[in-house]
Amino acid sequence: MRTHSCAFLSRARRRARGTASVEAAVALPFFILVLSGVWFVRDRQIAIQTVENQARSCAWQYSANNCMKVPAGCETVLLAPGTAPHAATRVDDALNDAKSSVLSGGDSKGVIEKVATEMLGPVIDELFGHFVDASTRRGVTRPGILGGGQTVVGGRYHLACNLRPSKPADVVSDAWNRIVHF
Numbered sequence: 001m002r003t004h005s006c007a008f009l010s011r012a013r014r015r016a017r018g019t020a021s022v023e024a025a026v027a028l029p030f031f032i033l034v035l036s037g038v039w040f041v042r043d044r045q046i047a048i049q050t051v052e053n054q055a056r057s058c059a060w061q062y063s064a065n066n067c068m069k070v071p072a073g074c075e076t077v078l079l080a081p082g083t084a085p086h087a088a089t090r091v092d093d094a095l096n097d098a099k100s101s102v103l104s105g106g107d108s109k110g111v112i113e114k115v116a117t118e119m120l121g122p123v124i125d126e127l128f129g130h131f132v133d134a135s136t137r138r139g140v141t142r143p144g145i146l147g148g149g150q151t152v153v154g155g156r157y158h159l160a161c162n163l164r165p166s167k168p169a170d171v172v173s174d175a176w177n178r179i180v181h182f
Contacts, residue, residue, distance in 0.1 A: 032145065033145055033146075036143040036145045036146055037146060039143065040140075040142055040143055040146055043140055043141075044140050044151060044153060047138050047140045047153045048153045048155065050138065050155075051136045051137065051138045051153060051154060051155030052155035052156075052157070053155070054074075054077060054136050054155060055077060055134040055135060055136050055155040055156055055157040056134070056155075056157045057074075058071060058073075058074035058077040058079060058134050058136075058157075059079070059132055059133075059134035059157040059158075059159040060159065061074065062074065062079050062081075062132050062134070062161075063132055063159050063160065063161050066161060067079075067081040067130060067131075067132050067161035076136060077134055077135070077136045078133075078134070078135045078136065079132055079133075079134050080132065080133045080134075080135075081130065081131070081132050081161065082130075082131055082132070082133065130160065130161040131158060131159065131160050131161055132158075132159055132160075132161055133156065133157075133158050134156065134157045134158075134159070135154060135155065135156045135157075136154065136155050137152050137153070137154045137155075138152070138153055138154075139151070139152050139153075140152075140153060
């Protein structure tokens, strides 16, 4: 009776080893795929954080220089300074929007408010309207098991430029010149 149970246990062990081998052969590629995916997501998030930090840092340094000089180490970052559009363009746009609204059966409520806002806006923009858009990109290598190649991630940051030191008379003169296009 003992020999019969030993033979039964021996066959059961062999079947279990065979089953475990098949499970390992099926599960191992799956776990490699999951692990590769986790590493790729980690590398991608680190790259995103890096480019966003670089864009933010360069925008702040560029702003501190009154948006005049590209800081050292920011040569690969696209720093695009800009200003708000001129008053005449903004007033014309507000009047054209009101005209289109009336012609399409709408009302012209708020036209005076829009025009006044568009005329005062450039004065305020002259005081606070200089800005910089910083943007940068970086490639992340995708593992071969996930298709290979490169994935490009980008970072952007928008920041107002620090104004150059000026006297109150200069600020008023600059705002007036901006309104009348001198």
